[in-house]
Amino acid sequence: MRWPIAVALVVLVGAGVARPHAQKAPAAARKAPAAASSIKPVATVGEIMTTMTIPFSNAVFDASGDAPKDDKSWEAVRGQAVALAEAGNLLMIGSRAKDSAAWMKFSRAQVDAAEAAAKAAAAKNAGQLSAASDALYKTCAECHKVYLAQ
Secondary structure, three states: OHHHHHHHHHHHHHHHHOOOHHHHHHHHHHOOOOOHHHOOOOOOHHHHHHHHHHHHHHHHHHHHHOOOOOHHHHHHHHHHHHHHHHHHHHOOOHHHOOOOOHHHHHHHHHHHHHHHHHHHHHOOOHHHHHHHHHHHHHHHHHHHHHHOOO
């Protein structure tokens, strides 16, 4: 009597283990963020630039030239770099995206450089902060050549 139960148990367990990963997608989908259609851009590109990108990038540039002296100052630079990265994300949403090629590339480069600056500030590494600042400056300059000239 035990043999048929053992075989049935192996078959049931095997069937559960052998399921393709695609069947597990619904659980992941339930944890997905809100649909893009629920995003409502409020600020214009100009407003994002003047209220976020410029002041936060200036803070990163300043800190890369004159490294923070204490933990509180390093944390402030880290926070400004994080906000700068998120401003780059905002530039890629909806009607703010000027095109799907260069604009997205430059916006993503802003996110990446600002993220590197945030990591450098968290590590209190002035050299890495300087390198991230240089990458950020290059991104800004290249983007402005394309989009401010229009």
